[in-house]
Amino acid sequence: MADAKARATAAPPTIRDVAELAGVATSTVSRALSNPGRVNRVTRERVEQAAASLNYVPSSQARGLSSGRTNAIALLVPDVTNPFYFDIIRGTQNQLKAAGYTQLLVDTEESAEMEADTLRKMQRTADGFILAASRLTDAQILEAASTQAIVTINRSSANAPTVMIDTPGAVVQALEHLTSLGHSKICYVGGPASSWSNAKRWKTFEDESRERGLITSHVGPFTPKTTSGAAAADAAARTGATACIVFNDLLAIGMLQRLRERGIRVPEDMSIVGCDDIFGADFCNPPLTTIASPIEQAGRVAVSMLLAQLDPLHAGSTRRLAVMPTHLTVRGSTGPAPS
Amino acid sequence: MADAKARATAAPPTIRDVAELAGVATSTVSRALSNPGRVNRVTRERVEQAAASLNYVPSSQARGLSSGRTNAIALLVPDVTNPFYFDIIRGTQNQLKAAGYTQLLVDTEESAEMEADTLRKMQRTADGFILAASRLTDAQILEAASTQAIVTINRSSANAPTVMIDTPGAVVQALEHLTSLGHSKICYVGGPASSWSNAKRWKTFEDESRERGLITSHVGPFTPKTTSGAAAADAAARTGATACIVFNDLLAIGMLQRLRERGIRVPEDMSIVGCDDIFGADFCNPPLTTIASPIEQAGRVAVSMLLAQLDPLHAGSTRRLAVMPTHLTVRGSTGPAPS
DNA sequence: CAACTTTTGGCAAACGCTTGCCGCTTTGGT
């Protein structure tokens, strides 16, 4: 019975209740709880006991109002649906929880505008922001970073601390892997045009391929979803390439399906290399050779960098850039070039 | 340059600034912005203009303090990593955003204790809670529901409004599917012991199997992760069953891998039916026959029910239970029983 | 035109907490 109807009866205890029970002033309670060392041990213990017996939980609202800090940070991702971001979400969530912060998760729907808007709307709500694969321009990032603490993931910018995933490094590995298998006509299957990391991957691909004297092609842009895989596969097949390096695993998995439908065998007729090593890359058919990276760790590092920015203690030691290592995980989707 | 170092200069405008600029009292600004109709139109427009020109964003903290509402709801999931919850997260996120609410995502790590703890700690932080696959006891839910707005997903309880996914209905479909394929020895592969929906599925399985005169077995409990699939597959194989209905797709996919390793062909030697139709179920090898449900929609419905609870306007019409339909999606992991 | 009712805007009191400042006790040094 005691549900919605009966609710809203007893108001939760406030700091005042605790103070009264402990026989001290509210200021003492506040300090005892959030600044131990500022009060005598016996006092603190008395306060703690009172708080515990009342089941007291400080109001983060009130705390935020008066202290100016919210103890929350916002994580902006382009698409909560994309498994790539799930590892980031998990990583940040873990680290934030450990630091006593709350995570505010926002899906910006791949839109720069929405991202900027969120940044503005939440300026008071969050102490800082982690921008995953931001679609913002350098200027926008600069502006945002000028008023709030920001860390970007996979979107390098001189204007804010960044966690990079060293995909370029792994693109080289992938290329080496493919050439050693005898491939010489390789296609890069591109992701969203607005994606910074897509541009980066493509460029590395171009440069490195040229150096190796490979015949390259490029198709795209494609939305990074499995559903775009069909179009991507068709386009890639048309280029005559015997191997593809694909913007991300989602797209690659979609391609795998389409290629099977079309009777193009992977890896016999065409080799596919994905990127990110997301959930599913290991059990799709065939299992995907992919550029793996410690995504979850990237999330954790981002949090650390952000927290360092917030905490004056660490102000000096703030790193501006962290690069996460990557490596090629070879599975079944790559094989010798067709002779 | 204008980053961390130079930050913290200009404080964001407050309601006072807006009031001053518009030449009215702060109370009028407050009303103009959040209760239009309470002020004259020309006044409102003046205020709106002032607010816009200052780029004013109300402090949710202060608003929460004085109004008692936070405009945030918390979503508690046992494991953010589990793709099943991806869809719930997405569904709630969408619906909440549409209603102007912020989502607080919390991973309770499959722990009832952590769940209860979060509920307590966030009582002031969130206006309501959505408990996905709650591990709480009925009594705990009752207690929580008595002080805060709560909706559960896949955890029926008389003590709080619930969104159910009608898996039992689909278990029947799965059983029918399997028997029509000639299977008579079927094994239920169980999920976490503390999972309510696991218990429900198992019971339906038992009842329906008995009615059909099938030879059943049961293995488990298993952690619902792909990594537990190996153990589950081995256990299931030992029972001599020719088909398995598996607690969820994660586990089922893990089993698929293990069975392949062991040379047990799916579906020739053994048929597998999963549950949830998560991301990946369609492209694993073989594609998984599974009990599909509109999970994202379940998330949306949960939000609606919660918001109805919060908004006194809808107080009367609050539904206590919503049941989401399910259906069997047949793919490659089920086939005729071995003869 | 008087007597009302509505509409509209302002005043000021919360909301629950933090924190600068002050002053009383202890403590320690000489």
Added chain:
DNA sequence: ACCAAAGCGGCAAGCGTTTGCCAAAAGTTG
């Protein structure tokens, strides 16, 4: 034993909103 310093707790002023109450202005009615 005296004084400075350190330790500790209280006072009270905010933090940025919302909202109950009131009064002035405007509109309505007979």
